[in-house]
Amino acid sequence: MNALSPRQRTILWHRAQGLTGPQIAHTMHLAVATISYHERIICHTLRATNITHAVHLGHLHHLIGSRPDCGDRAAYLRHLRRGEPTCPACKAANAEHAVAQRAGQLKEGVALGPGARIAERTPHPC
Structure with missing residues (x-):
């Protein structure tokens, strides 16, 4: 469950804070497509149905904090x-x-x- 890269953990944390994909891309100086790619990897790794579910699992399994x-x-x-x-x-x-x-x-x-x-x-x- 801890197989997320530091970048993926940061993206997941930003999602937990309520940021959208374009807002995360702007904050991290990345393309929106790169954020979408990492979100797909996050969902696959955590076996989540969507990014909101991934955020829930991230909190549940202590992958993201405050x-x-x-x-x-x-x-x-x-x-x-x-x-x-x-x-x-x-x-x-x-x-x-x-x-x-x-x-x-x-x-x-x-x-x-x-x-x-x-x-x-x-x-x-x-």
């Missing part, structure tokens, strides 16, 4: 620094990061974004 960059550990930390309540998308990303860290798959200080593959592993102590 800000366009929500959904990764950096955004979770930003919420904490600003004293804001953390959104479900950021909480899920932080939990994913904590699990990977407990499993010893992350070096200290390496952030794990949504759907990211673990590239850096801690070397064996021997």
Whole structure:
């Protein structure tokens, strides 16, 4: 369910804010056809019947939050620094990061974004 690209997550977030395709295209400096293409991919990936359904599924599965960059550990930390309540998308990303860290798959200080593959592993102590 986390297979959306950062651009697709941003488009989905803009749709959740009520923007139309042309408004999103203007905001992101893209063609309207590019937005339509990404919306089709979003619907296919989330198995949604339309973009409104995709927005609902995005909220349900914590793929989008209250800000366009929500959904990764950096955004979770930003919420904490600003004293804001953390959104479900950021909480899920932080939990994913904590699990990977407990499993010893992350070096200290390496952030794990949504759907990211673990590239850096801690070397064996021997």
